[in-house]
Amino acid sequence: MVEVATSAGRIAYGPVAPGDAETLLDCALGKGGGETLSLGRPQCIPFLKRQTRLTFARCGIIDPLSIADYRAHGGYRGLERAVSLGPEAIVEDMVQSGLRGRGGAGFPTGIKWRTVLQAQGATKYIVCNADEGDSGTFADRMIMEGDPFVLIEGMTIAGIATGATRGFVYIRSEYPHAIATMRAAIAAARAAGCLGPHVLGSSHGFDLDVRAGAGAYVCGEETALLDSIEGKRGMVRAKPPLPAHKGLFGCPTVINNVISLASVPIILAEGASTYRDLGMGRSRGTMPIQLAGNVRHGGLFEAAFGLTLGELVDEIGGGTASGRPVRAVQVGGPLGAYFPRALFDTPFDYEAFTARDGLIGHGGIVVFDDTVDMARQARFAMEFCAIESCGKCTPCRIGSTRGTEVIDRIMRGEQVDANLALIEDLCATMKFGSLCALGGFTPYPVMSAIRHFPEDFGASPRRLAAAE
């Protein structure tokens, strides 16, 4: 889909091919044409209309690198209020907003900031996790490419709230456009006095740098990420100490995901209650849900928590791109569980997913049709863990390799029942014995595939009956 800015506002066209470029230029120049491709106003397209865009309000609307445009669309109002509030009151606002980390673990952002505010340290850091390694996710990239100042503003507010004066954005090396856009936006913010020794003319100093990632999934894990920024090989650190007490270069550090930090300016600008009023249960505000895989309408959909998985996949996503029935969806990246249609009534909410042995993670939903082989998917999860393991702890380093071999034996039909029992046992060891969530959560995709799709594992009729 391409949007053309016309005198009558933005008009969407699609699906477009390279040969349609001339027609689209004619539309932009007011010469008409393109009626067969026209989708009308973007905000009226059913897929986009049902969104509640808070974090992504400006994406696609402003010039990403124009600070004037950013300000004209409400940018920097949050920082202005933050400067007048001071650290304790900002942290209190964040706690009240109910914002939880969008990187995966869902930890309350305000509580993390309060820990860093109260930590002793001559230097404190704000680190933005833009490694975005989860399969089917792209929200971080879209915000960094489409509205980089909102992330810079969010990080600056985090700095003022906690007493941190320096920040790093750790962006995966596979995102060259995001890296370039962020670097240009940081330079523009510095030139405009929004970063530097006197943020917006105040006594608060804060400045930022970009670091390109090292190309490993585990470098998205917060402590391995810190090692990577420090120039070491990315290895997971044992906790405690928490990064909030002893993080980057041994100093108190806030590590937050891109979307967590990009959600901060609107909370400060509009007030905590505006944000908290959206959502359900303990999942407050909005979540950019990313629909990917074999789905008809793939893309980013920002909505308040609470829509069911079925609404997201069938109504918003429009089912599969292949037109075949949806058989499974993996939610929450490569460590997320596979959900069958029977669980499509699960609302998009941290606790509801946990109750069904799943996770929301970074909001990625990958759709599969009825041709998927769930034994292969389970094997893929184990193999992924084996390849990406940092090697620090035994359950993950050895367990994932042995697990891949056991699934291979199941797929070959060798002693299926005994090997299924063995994989269950191994998954329990990985879940409870691993140092971080890479080894600890790999059992989720493996066990959910076995539990919900036993017919794909060459299981004996007795086992199939037990699973029903």
Ligand SMILES: Cc1cc2nc3c(=O)[nH]c(=O)nc-3n(C[C@H](O)[C@H](O)[C@H](O)COP(=O)(O)O)c2cc1C
């Ligand atoms: C193996 C692994 C990979 C991770 N990858 C990412 C990632 O790419 N981006 C991210 O924000 N968090 C990732 N996390 C979660 C981070 O460790 C951490 O919880 C997060 O950055 C904290 O920010 P938040 O509270 O704003 O979510 C990963 C965790 C693990 C165990």
Ligand code: SF4
């Ligand atoms: S679970 Fe895996 S990735 Fe995590 S610390 Fe252990 S070996 Fe490293």
